[in-house]
Amino acid sequence: MLALSGSDQQDWHARAHAKTIERFGREVFVRGVVEVSNFCRENCHYCGMRRDNRALSRYRANLDELTELLVEHRPSSITDVNIQSGEDPVAVREIVIPLVHRLRSQTNLGISVCAGTLTPALYNELQNAGARLYIMKFETADPSLYEQLEAPGTFSERVSHIRQLAANNWWVSSGFIAGLPGQSMENLLDNLRVARELPLHGCSVSPFIPGEETPLAQDPMASVDTVLNCTAALRLQQPELVIPAVSALNIACPGEGYRRGLRAGANLCTINLTPSEVRDNYLLYKRDRFIMNEERILAAIQEEGRQVSSRSLVEFYSSNQQRTDRPFDGHQAIPGGDGSHAFGTPRLV
Numbered sequence: 514m515l516a517l518s519g520s521d522q523q524d525w526h527a528r529a530h531a532k533t534i535e536r537f538g539r540e541v542f543v544r545g546v547v548e549v550s551n552f553c554r555e556n557c558h559y560c561g562m563r564r565d566n567r568a569l570s571r572y573r574a575n576l577d578e579l580t581e582l583l584v585e586h587r588p589s590s591i592t593d594v595n596i597q598s599g600e601d602p603v604a605v606r607e608i609v610i611p612l613v614h615r616l617r618s619q620t621n622l623g624i625s626v627c628a629g630t631l632t633p634a635l636y637n638e639l640q641n642a643g644a645r646l647y648i649m650k651f652e653t654a655d656p657s658l659y660e661q662l663e664a665p666g667t668f669s670e671r672v673s674h675i676r677q678l679a680a681n682n683w684w685v686s687s688g689f690i691a692g693l694p695g696q697s698m699e700n701l702l703d704n705l706r707v708a709r710e711l712p713l714h715g716c717s718v719s720p721f722i723p724g725e726e727t728p729l730a731q732d733p734m735a736s737v738d739t740v741l742n743c744t745a746a747l748r749l750q751q752p753e754l755v756i757p758a759v760s761a762l763n764i765a766c767p768g769e770g771y772r773r774g775l776r777a778g779a780n781l782c783t784i785n786l787t788p789s790e791v792r793d794n795y796l797l798y799k800r801d802r803f804i805m806n807e808e809r810i811l812a813a814i815q816e817e818g819r820q821v822s823s824r825s826l827v828e829f830y831s832s833n834q835q836r837t838d839r840p841f842d843g844h845q846a847i848p849g850g851d852g853s854h855a856f857g858t859p860r861l862v
């Protein structure tokens with residue numbers, strides 16, 4: 514199914530779309546994202562913010578400006594906000610935690626955080642401040658590819674963090690990259706199996722985009738068909754997941770990638786609210802980012818015959834407390850599958 518194209522692919526995506534509508538109706542969750550720091554202590558080969566990229570101007574956003582933006586000037590369509598950064602514990606302490614406190618007391622936004630692998634103490638501080646959803650991607654299910662790509666820690670540690678976050682009452686969204694150089698079809702299937710095994714409430718499929726100033730800059734971009742076929746497979750195997758339409762679909766397939774994502778099982782859109790003066794330096798892939806502003810998001814939702822959800826992700830998850838930590842039915846056990854893994858040795862932060 515992951516190699517489908519043409520009318521067979523359309524049928525496959527239509528099945529995934531129908532499953533989305535059956536489970537969620539036509540409503541699409543709409544959140545905002547603010548990218549608060551591009552400092553990162555990690556060195557992922559697929560990311561332009563890796564620590565070895567000395568050409569990048571690093572920034573940390575201003576806490577008061579972000580607060581004003583999100584409290585006073587946020588788009589009326591968003592119900593949630595995702596606070597995202599490179600793996601930068603300084604930014605977590607100085608910006609993210611105070612921002613979560615402020616948003617919790619001054620807005621009714623659902624709050625997600627995507628700030629990398631942190632210490633249990635920092636996760637707890639974020640949760641006590643009012644964040645409910647943590648986004649931690651496992652990136653690839655192949656431990657040796659994970660290591661080769663210098664993704665954070667080891668695959669085993671990453672999975673342990675995801676499990677422990679879930680065990681500590683976080684709702685966890687994860688994700689993987691499709692189309693990585695050297696990635697086999699079997700590895701793509703393993704990604705789907707790991708997504709099924711982990712205790713997730715959301716999961717994304719991101720296309721591999723060769724990032725500027727990275728070791729993979731000369732490698733070919735992912736096929737958007739593979740990415741969307743993975744998205745459809747994810748929807749059909751786990752109808753209950755919230756699946757974002759990722760903005761990188763616009764790079765993998767300019768003009769229609771994003772809307773095709775909504776047609777292949779996605780039900781979450783993200784409006785980029787990062788202040789424009791720093792946004793270009795949040796260099797996941799390329800400087801000429803295609804920014805999904807409110808106008809573009811609302812147009813895509815409308816053109817696909819969908820509508821903006823008035824319910825936040827947090828409200829949705831609260832009303833759907835359901836266990837998604839199902840037994841792994843593949844041939845390969847993943848670390849922590851017996852729930853025995855604790856967080857690895859705390860990192861110095």
Ligand code: SF4
Pocket residue numbers: 553554555556557560561562563564598599600629665
């Ligand atoms: S993917 Fe995340 S952890 Fe890895 S280098 Fe980029 S910002 Fe850092």
